[in-house]
Amino acid sequence: MIYRELLYSRSLSRDYRWMIIPPKVSLESLQALNRLYDSYDEHKHILSKSSLLPLYCLNYPETTFLVSCGLSNHKDKEGRDIYCLQGISVPREYRRHLWFVLPWILANYDSKNLLNVWRNLDFSGADAIVRRISGDCFFEIDQTDESFTEMKKGWNPPSEKLSTQESTYVSFNEDGLKELSHLIVSAYHDCIDFAFGVTPAMTKYFNFKIIAETDIRSKRSNIKNKIPEGIASATPPSPVGYDHEKTIAEPFDDPISRFDPGKKDKAHRMNLLRENSSARLLGQFLPRFLSLFKIRERLKRFNGSNQP
Structure with a gap:
């Protein structure tokens, strides 16, 4: 051969x-x-x-x-x-x-x-x-x-x-x-x-x-069905009465969230940061603006009192 x-x-x-x-x-x-x-x-x-x-x-x-x-x-x-x-x-x-x-x-x-x-x-x-x-x-x-x-x-x-x-x-x-x-x-x-x-x-x-x-x-089925210790108590049960139709019908107003909810969260944090920044700026300049407005009103009254 x-x-x-x-x-x-x-x-x-x-x-x-x-x-x-x-x-x-x-x-x-x-x-x-x-x-x-x-x-x-x-x-x-x-x-x-x-x-x-x-x-x-x-x-x-x-x-x-x-x-x-x-x-x-x-x-x-x-x-x-x-x-x-x-x-x-x-x-x-x-x-x-x-x-x-x-x-x-x-x-x-x-x-x-x-x-x-x-x-x-x-x-x-x-x-x-x-x-x-x-x-x-x-x-x-x-x-x-x-x-x-x-x-x-x-x-x-x-x-x-x-x-x-x-x-x-x-x-x-x-x-x-x-x-x-x-x-x-x-x-x-x-x-x-x-x-x-x-x-x-x-x-x-x-x-x-x-x-x-x-x-x-048999080994594969045992591995599939076995739950590691500590996982069962730490994992919450699935919610009862899950409304699938309601989830599908939920509108996606924000196009970012349609592809990456994490990006939506990031965008939300950025909006909060901008809002907080605007609030700080307003808190810094509003008292000064009001102070200038009061000084202007006092000058008007002073000038009016000095006229003959």
């Missing part, structure tokens, strides 16, 4: 990018892998709690991708962990070969490093690796060992062929990994899209036929 390597990751000083890509793959398929990694990156705080690496299979007309996501065992110059999407791309003509050896890959993908592309790279020089084209790699069928047989033991195939219109769910653990292998051997006879290690939010982007979800729904 011929396969090619692929790697999306970052290095010591350079940001995340495609470091190694297979030849003759479509832009659409690479964009799908980018979307897969971005979705994993968004939920890695959940998926990283498992001892198993998430594993994904995506099929496109020209190739089949088998990739994992997780830690690369490297750190960047800031000391942060480097995550990656890495794995293999199998040309269409070798797709059935991949499906035949996939149970062995599932049994060994953590230990045999078939999907670990970083193992072949010198990390000190990885800053210079950008979109390097992968060469052909070869997998001999006789590389399989007793683990290939072990993965097929203790499994009763379904009495009816599984529907390709609905997804089959397995557990994201060692038992689920074995069940995935059994499904591949007994129930499906060609490559299908599967996600071993995924959140419900991630499944909406892809048409996975076998899904191993992380169990986060």
